[in-house]
Amino acid sequence: MAKLRELRASDRAALERAVRSTNAFREDEVEVALELIDAGTNPRSGYLFTVAVDENDLPVGYACWGLTPLSDGAYDLYWIVVAAREQGRGLGRVLLEHVVRDVRARAGRLVIIETSGKPEYAAQRAFYERCGCTLLARYPDFYRLGDDKLVYMVRL
Ligand SMILES: CC(C)(COP(=O)(O)OP(=O)(O)OC[C@H]1O[C@@H](n2cnc3c(N)ncnc32)[C@H](O)[C@@H]1OP(=O)(O)O)[C@@H](O)C(=O)NCCC(=O)NCCS
Numbered sequence: 001m002a003k004l005r006e007l008r009a010s011d012r013a014a015l016e017r018a019v020r021s022t023n024a025f026r027e028d029e030v031e032v033a034l035e036l037i038d039a040g041t042n043p044r045s046g047y048l049f050t051v052a053v054d055e056n057d058l059p060v061g062y063a064c065w066g067l068t069p070l071s072d073g074a075y076d077l078y079w080i081v082v083a084a085r086e087q088g089r090g091l092g093r094v095l096l097e098h099v100v101r102d103v104r105a106r107a108g109r110l111v112i113i114e115t116s117g118k119p120e121y122a123a124q125r126a127f128y129e130r131c132g133c134t135l136l137a138r139y140p141d142f143y144r145l146g147d148d149k150l151v152y153m154v155r156l
Helices: 009-021 027-040 091-105 119-130
Strands: 003-005 048-053 059-067 074-082 110-116 134-144 147-155
Touching: 003 091, 009 027, 009 059, 009 074, 027 048, 027 059, 027 074, 048 091, 059 091, 074 091, 091 110, 110 119
Parallel strands: 074 110
Antiparallel strands: 003 048, 048 059, 059 074, 110 147, 134 147
């Protein structure tokens, strides 16, 4: 069973492989994921990370979250990824539960999660719903024509 630990700069290549293995992201999205990983190794960035590693300490997934700027206790889940070969074994839930625990420990009130309404994102929506997230809003055609933005929430 994977365990969670802090992000290290040396995790970058393995995390890039994990992100790419999912086939869930366009190239511009992969680049943003990598920018956040690079920023996240600086504790002053405001980006919080947890990394799931296998028995050889090889990263197989991660979550990235942070305080929503100018809010009092709302946190955004920016990214959650489990490498394709590790999916469906409870690791995503472990990552999300860690994020919620951490936000609670920081006296946060809300975790906000944005995702796509595209048919190809049905698995992600099922994941958030199975993990107890509440669908708050749908912004029609937000990302692109035919690609709605869905906003989920965990209220603490
Ligand atoms: C979304 C993601 C993080 C889920 O991680 P995971 O380890 O596969 O999920 P888990 O095994 O922890 O599943 C947790 C729950 O979600 C459900 N779930 C997960 N994938 C599902 C799917 N494809 N269809 C239906 N339900 C699903 C599981 O059945 C489980 O519910 P249960 O515990 O009640 O049985 C992972 O699939 C992933 O990395 N996807 C690609 C990246 C991505 O799109 N990230 C989100 C946008 S940033």
